[in-house]
Structures are given as C-alpha cells and as structure tokens.
Amino acid sequence: MESILELRNVVKNFTGFKINGISFSLEPGYIMGFIGANGSGKTTTIKLIMNLLHLEMGEIKVFGLDSRQHEQQIKQRIGFVYDDNHFYEELTITQMTKVLAPFYKKWDWNTYNRYIHRFGLPSNKKIKTFSRGMKMKYALAVALSHKAELLIMDEPTSGLDPIVRSEILDILSEVILDERCSVLFSSHITSDLDRIADYVTLIHNGTILFSTSKEELFEKYSLVKGERSLLGENLRPYLVGYRESQFGFEGLVTDKAAVQAMLNGNALLERPTLEDIMLYCTRGRAV
Amino acid sequence: MAYLILKDLLLQRNMMLLAFAYVLLFAFAFQSMGDEGQLVAIISMVGYMFVMVGGAWEEKNNSDTLWNSMPAPKWKIVGAKYLAIPVYVAFVTLVYAVVSSAISLLQIPITTAPINVFVAALGTIGVFVAASLYYPVYFAFGYTKSRYWHFILIFGIVALSSMLPNLFPEKPAWIDPLFEKLPKLTGDAMFLVVAICFVALLVAVSFLLSLRFYGRREF
Structure with a gap:
C-alpha cells in the first residue's frame, strides 16, 4: 500500500x-x-x-x-x-x-x-x-x-x-x-x-529515534522495577535508561523474556506507558 | 481572490468608521493646498492608511501561517493586497463625498473641493505608488519590520518635498531639454494616460518583487 x-x-x-x-x-x-x-x-x-x-x-x-x-x-x-x-x-x-x-x-x-x-x-x-x-x-x-x-x-x-x-x-x-x-x-x-x-x-x-507501531513498541520495551543490587553488569546491556532512588531502581529494558529469565522473579516487569518510553529513550541512562 | 479582499474589508470595519474622521481632519488640514491638491492628498493618505492597517491585521493574527497552509496560491495572497487598493480608494472617495456634503449642509467653515474623475484618478495613482514602494518590503519581512521602511518612505517624501526648493532654487538646466524630447503633453487626459502607464509598470514590477520575496519567506 x-x-x-x-x-x-x-x-x-x-x-x-x-x-x-x-x-x-x-x-x-x-x-x-x-x-x-x-x-x-x-x-x-x-x-x-x-x-x-x-x-x-x-x-x-x-x-x-x-x-x-x-x-x-x-x-x-x-x-x-x-x-x-x-x-x-x-x-x-x-x-x-x-x-x-x-x-x-x-x-x-x-x-x-x-x-x-x-x-x-x-x-x-x-x-x-x-x-x-x-x-x-x-x-x-x-x-x-x-x-x-x-x-x-x-x-x-x-x-x-x-x-x-x-x-x-x-x-x-x-x-x-x-x-x-x-x-x-x-x-x-x-x-x-x-x-x-x-x-x-x-x-x-532533530533525529528520529524510532517510528513503529504501538504494538511493536510495547512488545519491545518493558518497565523493570527492583532493588538497586539488581543493577549489575548483566542487566545493563538491556537497559535503555534507568533511574535510581534510595528504595531501588526503575528502568526501561528491551528483550523482556531475557530480562525476566535473568532476574528470576526478583524484579517487577510491567508494560510501560508512552511517557516512560519517551522519557527513557530521550534521556538515556541514569535519569 | 475576491474573498481575500472581502476579508480585508471585514477586518477594517473600524477603520472604515475612522475614515470619516480622518477625511474631515485632512480636509481641514489641507485646505490651503487648493481644490485638486486637497482631494489628491486626502485620497492618497487615507487610502494608504487602509493599506497599512490591512498589513497590521495580518501580522496581529499571524495569518501567513493560515493562508500558506491552505490551498491558496501565493500569487492570490499577494495579488489580493494590490487589488484591494481600488476598493479602498472607492470607499475613501465615497466617504469624502459624504463628509464634504455634510460640511456644506452644516455650513462648517472648511473649504472642500468638488470631486472629479481626474483628481480621484490622481489620488488612486498616489495610493498605488505608495503601496508599490511599500508592499515588496512588507511581503519580504512582514508588517513589523516593514514599518521602518514605511517611516523612511513617509519621512523621505516629506523631507524631499521640503528640501527641493532649497536644493534647486532655480530650474535645473536639464529639465527643459528633457521635456522637449518627450511628446508634448496637452491637457489632463494625456497626462493621466502617461501617469497610468507609469503606475501600471510600477505596480507590475512591485507585484513581481512582492511575489518573489513572499515565496522566499518561511513561516
């Protein structure tokens, strides 16, 4: 078409x-x-x-x-x-x-x-x-x-x-x-x-970071929340961006299945909002 | 294009009312200019005020973004401004007729000239000349920046006309030979024809420049 x-x-x-x-x-x-x-x-x-x-x-x-x-x-x-x-x-x-x-x-x-x-x-x-x-x-x-x-x-x-x-x-x-x-x-x-x-x-x-269907976007990205101790070297390659607080961290990750397996139920994986995706994609790591 | 002119008239309804006051004021101020001078000055000045006020409304409403987002070709946007001039002049002439009749009826001590086609045409030429000098700068830079050019234009004309007698206390030697080379102009009609041809050329060049400058603008 x-x-x-x-x-x-x-x-x-x-x-x-x-x-x-x-x-x-x-x-x-x-x-x-x-x-x-x-x-x-x-x-x-x-x-x-x-x-x-x-x-x-x-x-x-x-x-x-x-x-x-x-x-x-x-x-x-x-x-x-x-x-x-x-x-x-x-x-x-x-x-x-x-x-x-x-x-x-x-x-x-x-x-x-x-x-x-x-x-x-x-x-x-x-x-x-x-x-x-x-x-x-x-x-x-x-x-x-x-x-x-x-x-x-x-x-x-x-x-x-x-x-x-x-x-x-x-x-x-x-x-x-x-x-x-x-x-x-x-x-x-x-x-x-x-x-x-x-x-x-x-x-x-002035640069397009992505242009895709909303379904693909929500399939690709997940919001992960957990304790700061989980923010190890293994997780970082999957992190698009994250923010830390005294209670833990929250971040946007790609490859939900791999991250889920790696964290073995110790973190919460949620569907992000567009705002989460925009925020972490544009501000990058350590927001 | 008629709708763009209609829009200019709708926006200038207040100016249309104010035109009565301006005509009265200028009739009083220009009494000493004689019959023809008074009417030409009134039509030229009030007509040109319509041109300026029209530009101000466009700027205030940021309308260039609107028209250039619509299927409105730039030549129509620019052309409508030039075509509105005879409408303004016709209106000012009508206002003058009403005001001069009122002055006469109420026996107000202001001398007013009778309207005739020749003088009205000269007034129209005056507005076209002023607008032709103003519009290319307006379409290149918008109303706010073009105001500086407007002031230069107005003060330039006023200053030049007051300086000329001092600059040339006697008629320069080249004037007579120049006019001997031109066909002898006899009577108002021939003068008007020559003036209209000159103004038509000026308006055509001005329109093409305006169109070119407007096409280069970003909004």
Whole structure:
C-alpha cells in the first residue's frame, strides 16, 4: 500500500538546531503519534511537510506526490490544526468560514454545520471571545469539512481541559473509522496517544529515534522495577535508561523474556506507558 | 481572490468608521493646498492608511501561517493586497463625498473641493505608488519590520518635498531639454494616460518583487 505521507532524509538547518536527515512514513487509515520533548523538532517537521519552511535536503511525499511540486493539489486534501490560533480573531466564525471555504474544492457546508452544532460553537461571536478549546474545535471543524484525507495536527490538545481533550480524541477516532483518513498527531501529552495512536514516531534533537507501531513498541520495551543490587553488569546491556532512588531502581529494558529469565522473579516487569518510553529513550541512562 | 479582499474589508470595519474622521481632519488640514491638491492628498493618505492597517491585521493574527497552509496560491495572497487598493480608494472617495456634503449642509467653515474623475484618478495613482514602494518590503519581512521602511518612505517624501526648493532654487538646466524630447503633453487626459502607464509598470514590477520575496519567506 502506498504511504499517504513519506519523509526521506529530510534536512533543515537552523542556528543551534538541525533536523537531521529524518525519515518516516504513514499508511492510509492510521493515526500516527508524533512525540518528543519541547524543542525536539515536531513543529519544524510539520512546517516542512506543510511547506511553511523550505526543505534543504531530502524528499517529502504526500499522497505519493512531491510536496513542493504539487503543493496546491496536496493542500486540497489536507486538514490542519495547529497549537496556536491562526484565524482572524476579529471575525465571527461565520465570516471566517465564508472567506476560507471557497479555497477548498470539496468543501461541504452540511458537514461543517454539523460539527459547529455538535461543538456548540456560537456563529455570531468573534473568535477572540472563544476559549482555547472552542478555537481548537473550530479549527477541527474546518479541517474536517473539506473531505481531507490527511489530518495534520500540531499539539492540538495542549492547554485543553480533560473533557475537551477527550472530545477531540473521540472525534479523531470516529474520523479514522472511515479508513480513508490518516492523522499525524504531534503531542508531548503522551497519554492522548496511548489512547488513539496506531503508530508512534519519537523525535529527539532533530533525529528520529524510532517510528513503529504501538504494538511493536510495547512488545519491545518493558518497565523493570527492583532493588538497586539488581543493577549489575548483566542487566545493563538491556537497559535503555534507568533511574535510581534510595528504595531501588526503575528502568526501561528491551528483550523482556531475557530480562525476566535473568532476574528470576526478583524484579517487577510491567508494560510501560508512552511517557516512560519517551522519557527513557530521550534521556538515556541514569535519569 | 475576491474573498481575500472581502476579508480585508471585514477586518477594517473600524477603520472604515475612522475614515470619516480622518477625511474631515485632512480636509481641514489641507485646505490651503487648493481644490485638486486637497482631494489628491486626502485620497492618497487615507487610502494608504487602509493599506497599512490591512498589513497590521495580518501580522496581529499571524495569518501567513493560515493562508500558506491552505490551498491558496501565493500569487492570490499577494495579488489580493494590490487589488484591494481600488476598493479602498472607492470607499475613501465615497466617504469624502459624504463628509464634504455634510460640511456644506452644516455650513462648517472648511473649504472642500468638488470631486472629479481626474483628481480621484490622481489620488488612486498616489495610493498605488505608495503601496508599490511599500508592499515588496512588507511581503519580504512582514508588517513589523516593514514599518521602518514605511517611516523612511513617509519621512523621505516629506523631507524631499521640503528640501527641493532649497536644493534647486532655480530650474535645473536639464529639465527643459528633457521635456522637449518627450511628446508634448496637452491637457489632463494625456497626462493621466502617461501617469497610468507609469503606475501600471510600477505596480507590475512591485507585484513581481512582492511575489518573489513572499515565496522566499518561511513561516
């Protein structure tokens, strides 16, 4: 199956920061969680995909098309939600949508009105009077109203209360059910992605540390907890990262079966969260 | 592109109301310029204010990220700014008509010039010239940085016009030979045609520069 989004050896240099030849791809019909700490390169990568930044080296293909050569054609099929509001705050959403809608060939007013009604967004109030959650819901309504095949979302849930976050995640799950739409969802709130992501890509200092399915990730990594005396040379080769306290240690290990056999029931092995994986993979040993 | 112009008008509703006050103020301030000078100055200045305020709204809302994430070609984003100028001018002319009628009806002691097509066209040319000099810098650097260029532009024009009489107390010798080589311009119509051709060229070059600079920008 052809990837809906494919990045190959993408390079972008800034003073003091570099997107360092990153590659990953997303298949149609899946949600990819794009995780990493603040300043790791998530937004820069998304801006490169959206052509808001100029690519220096490498290749970005969306729907199998070169992102620069077929920019307008691609953007007809992309819905986007960014962490900051970019709509005109002095306009009402009715005015704003009247300006935006004609740019999309497949704009569907019925879908739009359905989402506006569902989200309870007031049509006659200026966007500047909206809460952050309402602005995010409006952005989502616009993104979903032109039959987008790829949703690109940059930290859409940051700064939102748990109820609105949950509502947005429910909608994303619904959208994905049609099997046609894919989502690239960047976030440092990994619990959101624990819930909805099919694939996870971790970026750290402009480098992709892994890009894999969530199942493979949880098969590969385990969280181990035990007494500090167990932190011997035998265990260290399996440790991705660990932290010690006066009561013992906790660490992320690969090869669960081997570690289990080695520790012989003297330590606790648990399924890690995405946050554990992100933390230990990016900070390394002795956190 | 019409929707981008509509958006500019929707954003400038407050400016549209303020335009009545500006026109009244400038009508009072420019009385001594004579009929034609007063109207040209009012249309040029208030029209250019619309250009500047339009840019300020884009910057305030960080809208470049929005438009460049949408299927909106850059030539439309840039072109809409230039095409909004005649709309601004038409509105300012309308405001002038209302204000000058009100001045006349209320017998306010301000002298206002009657509107005529020639003078309105000169005002339009004035806004196009100012915007053509301003927009390439605006599209290259955004509103905040381009404000410095705006100030240089405005103060440069004011300073130059006040310095010219001192710099050239007598007509320079090269002026007459230059104009002898040009076809003799007779009447307003011919002057207007020449001015429109010049401005059309200036706007075309300005648009292409704006498009080039905007294409190089990152958001």
